[in-house]
Amino acid sequence: MADLLRLLLRVAEKAANVARLCRQEAPLFQLLVQEKTGEDKNKKFVQDFKTLADVVIQEMIRHDVRVQFPEMAGFIHGEESNMFENGLGESVTVTVCSTEEETAKLLATVLDGDQTAASLLARAIHQDPATIEVSTDSLTVPLKPSELGIWIDPIDATSQYIKGREEVLEEGRLFPSGLHCALVLIGVYLRSTGEPVMGVINQPFNNKDPADRGWRGKHYWGVSCGSINICSESRPRNRSEGQRGLSMVLSSSEKQAVKEALTSVCGPDKLVYASGAGYKILCVIQGLADAYVLSEGSTFKWDSCAPHALLRALGGGVVDLAMSLQQSDSGAQDPSTELTYHLPRTDRKGAERWANHGGLVAYRDSSQLRSIIGALKGKL
């Protein structure tokens, strides 16, 4: 498990490099933002570039995991399909090749022959990232790669990544929107039960280096398996909720009925809004909010798997909201309400097979979860 964690941290760092590169390098940046200009053909091509950045990152992660852990090959899933159509309507399957030159050649076919952009991307894909120092020596989890599967969200909150707004806030405040909300998410689950057992999150745009004004990233990780619970973040202290009420982070598109029901357990001004499903769970991990409530089935397994593993390592979790609301008020939360990651919904098609249909609640503290479920019962 320590080997897998080290690999995922490295590959997530490479993914963050690609994400930063696409915004830093003029030939790539132009492709990313020139959305509404140019000819029709061009327009389509440029819109597709956003997806290409996602696909390239996902395939790079898939490639690197496969090379080191071939037994995981059939169990590395992601948000994107690697079938890609270029501006001329040609279908190309994007894969990462064994050499930088081959990858550049393949990418050039998707990028309609743009060699500069293709070479820049290929270099980032094949470059070794800076070494990440984590002490994983004590990590002797009795799990074999052949028992595990992976969910990849190459860039969560893509719309914030494209818009690229740079918010400046005091330390310890959550970012309602902007580049900070864009995250690389890699979650590992147990094939037999679907439990999330390891998560790596990389935030490519965490802070700016005062010397060169370039963005620096930050990574977070957690492992939760039986009695082994280790997280890069320490468990934030719970504030005395009796006096101040809980704080909750929601999607800006959350239903009015949910907001109203939550005011009974939230302190004044304690309902806050942020972009990105992964980022909202990260806010709960960091203690910037006590919980994230979502009443719609608008998130997917790739959004929640990685941050779910970190929350479990901190003693919390992510439950299916609809299922939790159906439970009797017998006190303890039924563990079967926790989201799992191994089974698709057979009655749905495409991405919907992997949606978290019942909505969700991400929490750190199970007694707080009970208050939240209590407040929402009968109100939705």
Ligand code: 2IP
């Ligand atoms: C999205 C992204 C959105 C989120 C949505 C996710 O993933 O995180 O921001 O909506 O649920 O599926 P909201 O911000 O309203 O919570 P992606 O950007 O990868 O499509």
Ligand code: CA
């Ligand atoms: Ca996502």
